[in-house]
Amino acid sequence: MKKIVMLIVLILIFTVVFATACDSSKERTEVEFWYLWGGEEAEIVENLIERFNESQNEYTVVGSSIPDVQRILVSISAGDGPDIAGNFSENVASYSDMGMIAPLDAHMEKDGFTFDDFAPGIINAVKYNGQTMALPINLTTFMMYVNVDLLEAAGVAVPKTTEEMLDVAIKTTSVGADGSIEVLGYPDFPNVYFLDNMTFAMGGNFTDAAGNYTPDNPGTIAALTNFAAYRQEFGVDPILAFTSSARYMDPQADPFMTGHQALRIDGPWYSVALNEQTDINYVAIPLPYPAANPEFEKGGKVNSSIFFIPSNARNEDGAWAFLNWLHQVPQMVEFCAGMGNIPSRISAWSDPAFANAVDFAEYTAYLGSPNLRPMPVTPTMTDFTKILADFAEYAMTLQMSPEDAMKAAAAEAANIR
Amino acid sequence: MKKIRISNIIPQIALLLLGLLFIAPFVFMLSTSFKLPSEIFEMPPRLIPRVFTLENYAQAFMTIPFFRYTLNTFLITFANVAGQLIIAPMIAYSLSLIDWSGKKIIFPLVLVGMMIPQQVTMIPLYMTFFRLGLTGSFWPLIIPAFLGIPSLYIFLLRQFFMGFPKSLIHAAKVDGASEIRIFYGIVLPLCKPALVAVSIFTFLYTWTDFLNPLLYLSRSEMYTLSIGLQAFVRERYVEWGPLMAASFLFTLPVIILFFAAQRQFVEGITLSGVKS
Amino acid sequence: MNNTRKRNFITGLLFAAPWIIGFILLQLYPMASSFYYSFTRFNIMQSPVFIGLDNYTDLLSDRLFIIAVQNTLYMLLITMPLTLACALGISLLLNINKIKGMSIYRTIFYVPTVVPPVALSVLWFFILNPRVGFINAILGFLGLPQPNWLSDPAFTKPSLILIALWTMGNVIVIYLASLKEIPSTQMEAARVDGAGSLAMLRNIILPWISPAILYTLVVNTIFYLQYFTQAYVITSASGNINDPSHFGGPMNSLNFYATYLYHTAFVSFRMGSASAMAVILLFAGGIMTFVLFKTSRKWVHYGGE
Numbered sequence: 001m002k003k004i005v006m007l008i009v010l011i012l013i014f015t016v017v018f019a020t021a022c023d024s025s026k027e028r029t030e031v032e033f034w035y036l037w038g039g040e041e042a043e044i045v046e047n048l049i050e051r052f053n054e055s056q057n058e059y060t061v062v063g064s065s066i067p068d069v070q071r072i073l074v075s076i077s078a079g080d081g082p083d084i085a086g087n088f089s090e091n092v093a094s095y096s097d098m099g100m101i102a103p104l105d106a107h108m109e110k111d112g113f114t115f116d117d118f119a120p121g122i123i124n125a126v127k128y129n130g131q132t133m134a135l136p137i138n139l140t141t142f143m144m145y146v147n148v149d150l151l152e153a154a155g156v157a158v159p160k161t162t163e164e165m166l167d168v169a170i171k172t173t174s175v176g177a178d179g180s181i182e183v184l185g186y187p188d189f190p191n192v193y194f195l196d197n198m199t200f201a202m203g204g205n206f207t208d209a210a211g212n213y214t215p216d217n218p219g220t221i222a223a224l225t226n227f228a229a230y231r232q233e234f235g236v237d238p239i240l241a242f243t244s245s246a247r248y249m250d251p252q253a254d255p256f257m258t259g260h261q262a263l264r265i266d267g268p269w270y271s272v273a274l275n276e277q278t279d280i281n282y283v284a285i286p287l288p289y290p291a292a293n294p295e296f297e298k299g300g301k302v303n304s305s306i307f308f309i310p311s312n313a314r315n316e317d318g319a320w321a322f323l324n325w326l327h328q329v330p331q332m333v334e335f336c337a338g339m340g341n342i343p344s345r346i347s348a349w350s351d352p353a354f355a356n357a358v359d360f361a362e363y364t365a366y367l368g369s370p371n372l373r374p375m376p377v378t379p380t381m382t383d384f385t386k387i388l389a390d391f392a393e394y395a396m397t398l399q400m401s402p403e404d405a406m407k408a409a410a411a412e413a414a415n416i417r
Numbered sequence: 418m419k420k421i422r423i424s425n426i427i428p429q430i431a432l433l434l435l436g437l438l439f440i441a442p443f444v445f446m447l448s449t450s451f452k453l454p455s456e457i458f459e460m461p462p463r464l465i466p467r468v469f470t471l472e473n474y475a476q477a478f479m480t481i482p483f484f485r486y487t488l489n490t491f492l493i494t495f496a497n498v499a500g501q502l503i504i505a506p507m508i509a510y511s512l513s514l515i516d517w518s519g520k521k522i523i524f525p526l527v528l529v530g531m532m533i534p535q536q537v538t539m540i541p542l543y544m545t546f547f548r549l550g551l552t553g554s555f556w557p558l559i560i561p562a563f564l565g566i567p568s569l570y571i572f573l574l575r576q577f578f579m580g581f582p583k584s585l586i587h588a589a590k591v592d593g594a595s596e597i598r599i600f601y602g603i604v605l606p607l608c609k610p611a612l613v614a615v616s617i618f619t620f621l622y623t624w625t626d627f628l629n630p631l632l633y634l635s636r637s638e639m640y641t642l643s644i645g646l647q648a649f650v651r652e653r654y655v656e657w658g659p660l661m662a663a664s665f666l667f668t669l670p671v672i673i674l675f676f677a678a679q680r681q682f683v684e685g686i687t688l689s690g691v692k693s
Numbered sequence: 694m695n696n697t698r699k700r701n702f703i704t705g706l707l708f709a710a711p712w713i714i715g716f717i718l719l720q721l722y723p724m725a726s727s728f729y730y731s732f733t734r735f736n737i738m739q740s741p742v743f744i745g746l747d748n749y750t751d752l753l754s755d756r757l758f759i760i761a762v763q764n765t766l767y768m769l770l771i772t773m774p775l776t777l778a779c780a781l782g783i784s785l786l787l788n789i790n791k792i793k794g795m796s797i798y799r800t801i802f803y804v805p806t807v808v809p810p811v812a813l814s815v816l817w818f819f820i821l822n823p824r825v826g827f828i829n830a831i832l833g834f835l836g837l838p839q840p841n842w843l844s845d846p847a848f849t850k851p852s853l854i855l856i857a858l859w860t861m862g863n864v865i866v867i868y869l870a871s872l873k874e875i876p877s878t879q880m881e882a883a884r885v886d887g888a889g890s891l892a893m894l895r896n897i898i899l900p901w902i903s904p905a906i907l908y909t910l911v912v913n914t915i916f917y918l919q920y921f922t923q924a925y926v927i928t929s930a931s932g933n934i935n936d937p938s939h940f941g942g943p944m945n946s947l948n949f950y951a952t953y954l955y956h957t958a959f960v961s962f963r964m965g966s967a968s969a970m971a972v973i974l975l976f977a978g979g980i981m982t983f984v985l986f987k988t989s990r991k992w993v994h995y996g997g998e
Contacts, residue, residue, distance in 0.1 A: 508709050533978070674807075
């Protein structure tokens with residue numbers, strides 16, 4: 001018995017040593033970079049990393065594809081995180097408020113890095129309490145994708161107003177003999193892109209001048225009313241049955257990509273996917289505006305993918321060196337062209353790499369609109385988006401009227417600490 | 418119940434139907450794992466694939482670092498089994514066959530410890546390991562086993578030891594043997610079935626554990642199979658074929674373990690359920 | 694005699710030493726810490742700030758917390774009794790003499806319980822898919838309505854019931870073993886007396902296996918109070934886009950106590966509030982277990998009458 005115990009202990013020690021040896025401590029010049037992209041997009045990132053490593057002798061950037069925002073957060077908070085993390089501009093305020101991010105101003109000053117060349121709309125989104133907390137690599141806004149063939153077959157023109165959008169959606173929807181939906185007319189999928197964008201497109205705002213949350217603003221309510229009208233027409237259950245078997249950007253299961261969706265709200269990467277993987281005959285147009293308010297035209301949400309340096313990063317200098325390099329024009333162009341993104345530097349827009357980029361002209365024209373807005377820069381955004389999403393769901397499933405739902409949301413949002 | 422056969426038919430049919438229903442998910446998992454994507458989307462689903470392919474398994478191996486995850490899971494599981502095998506019997510012995518007053522206090526505490534929901538200790542444990550700089554490593558997943566936690570196994574072994582023939586121990590004591598010698602020389606060798614049961618259940622519990630790896634493992638090189646599988650299903654492009662293949666591969670070791678040690682499984686469960 | 698007692702005490706202590714360390718470090722101290730943290734506000738990167746009972750009062754008016762409690766109660770009051778009753782039914786069926794292939798059946802019913810919960814959730818995520826899963830295929834074949842199991846809020850918890858039923862094997866094994874211990878003489882005597890099946894069930898079988906029923910009740914109560922993995926995997930599987938506020942499933946129908954606690958602690962980084970939730974859970978679990986044991990005196994018969 002004793003011998004067996006000894007043997008077990010020995011093997012145990014061996015395996016543990018083996019295990020810890022496998023994740024040996026890093027060299028001094030290593031920079032850990034965790035990004036959210038996977039698959040082909042990750043390859044673009046890795047190519048850039050390789051170029052950076054070859055271009056200088058001080059730092060080695062090691063990239064990891066970790067498409068899970070939560071996991072990255074937990075690691076950072078556990079002190080086991082990367083030196084550079086990728087995320088979205090909406091979260092900068094809350095992470096900064098938690099003390100999770102290292103400010104970049106000192107680095108920027110040392111290397112003469114400024115935001116002069118950057119699209120003005122996005123600069124505020126990466127600042128918190130006057131300090132720069134992250135760098136935006138791209139600009140994301142959303143346009144309406146229209147399946148031209150489906151509209152032609154239904155005899156309707158491309159919609160400009162939200163009333164037309166509803167009308168077009170109803171007319172292009174086709175229902176099968178068993179009551180199930182075969183072609184979805186409305187931008188009901190993916191659901192998450194609808195409300196934020198259409199709120200801004202219909203002239204709404206999620207906070208007021210005093211900084212209070214206002215989910216019950218007229219834009220949101222109007223957007224929800226429009227959405228609910230479509231669902232009322234065809235029933236919530238058939239629509240949910242349709243969308244529940246849809247898979248985002250899967251060429252075989254994404255309804256717009258298979259020609260089963262007439263209208264769609266999505267971003268620049270979608271243009272790339274549509275062109276490379278399908279033959280859908282489409283156009284990308286600005287989001288519609290309410291007929292009574294043409295001054296709201298070309299409204300929508302703008303945000304960006306950002307990179308930040310966690311406050312407990314082990315190699316802050318190396319992290320900054322890479323970020324600085326990455327956000328220079330040539331690298332930014334390589335990154336954004338590959339991903340189908342719009343670069344955040346205005347001078348990069350005229351780069352020949354984008355001459356043939358799909359819908360690039362449409363997007364950059366759109367980006368000049370004064371009605372494009374970012375989400376509010378507040379530390380409690382996650383709580384607010386959750387409340388908004390929850391109550392919007394009540395309105396979208398026709399359990400509450402949009403007004404009642406948003407009033408309830410406002411009441412709850414007022415209690416967020 | 419020596420009734421005529423006929424009245425047994427209804428229960429037999431019911432059991433047959435239930436049995437088929439219970440097997441069905443497995444069958445579909447397997448059959449899907451060998452199907453081409455086009456066939457997977459076919460409605461109604463066919464039981465036996467028209468074209469039998471190993472492509473999904475290949476895909477699973479390419480997308481998930483399967484070998485690495487299996488190694489990690491195995492390391493942690495092995496360490497846990499070793500830890501419990503070394504520690505739990507000692508403690509169970511002290512709670513049953515050693516005559517001392519402490520066991521009246523400790524045994525109830527062991528029972529209480531078994532009933533504490535994980536979430537109650539989750540955050541402070543995390544903070545403790547965090548302050549010790551151990552988060553992000555395998556240590557938080559291994560250390561508890563060497564301290565007897567989860568204490569279910571202490572309980573099981575203690576129940577088992579209580580039925581041990583005290584006469585043997587008496588005889589040894591009369592001969593002047595120390596407790597340690599009695600424990601290692603007499604009691605343990607005769608308790609192999611119980612020890613096997615503890616090993617099996619520790620293996621099962623650790624191999625399939627999700628919450629603890631989720632909390633403590635952040636770098637993907639260190640993931641266990643459970644985290645790896647969850648990460649795989651969460652990402653954008655869900656391919657059913659590779660997903661089923663991966664699930665099956667993850668499940669296979671425990672199924673093999675079960676069939677190899679069926680009797681001990683059943684004995685172990687009944688030991689805990691019937692004898693408490 | 695005193696010397697032997699002293700020696701025994703020291704030996705006992707030595708043998709139990711690892712557990713004592715473990716209990717203090719990994720159970721007692723964390724519980725006390727949870728208690729302490731529940732009166733503070735802190736995220737892991739900044740030190741705790743004392744705020745008194747605020748976490749608790751905030752929870753009372755927290756809509757998501759209330760929903761989490763409701764959903765967890767659903768599992769305790771609907772899923773658990775249903776599962777235990779079905780397990781009992783199957784055990785009774787298996788216990789009938791001359792059932793062919795009993796050990797095969799036992800294997801079939803038990804194997805699902807060794808399937809890792811993550812694989813389980815993934816498998817059922819596939820089976821319940823309205824497009825490729827076979828559950829809806831069968832329902833369609835039978836001409837029955839085919840619900841959106843995982844996206845219709847009314848069907849998400851029933852989906853979990855299906856999963857729970859599939860994994861009730863270890864309860865079946867326990868009940869079967871317990872049933873086998875009923876002396877056949879008792880059953881024979883009752884039958885000779887002309888007792889019907891229902892009477893036998895009530896007067897002989899149930900009392901005899903009541904300890905096993907109590908055991909499974911207690912164990913499953915603890916299980917459902919901590920119900921996490923299945924809900925977490927299924928919720929995260931259905932999320933198409935990396936949206937951190939997307940949790941809790943359709944209409945928060947999959948928002949359970951343990952998942953909400955995890956979310957509060959490790960996504961929202963509100964450790965104080967999460968600790969308050971943990972403390973409440975501890976008391977709830979304690980009270981439930983206590984009530985189960987206390988009321989068990991009325992209906993549990995040890996060693997048969």
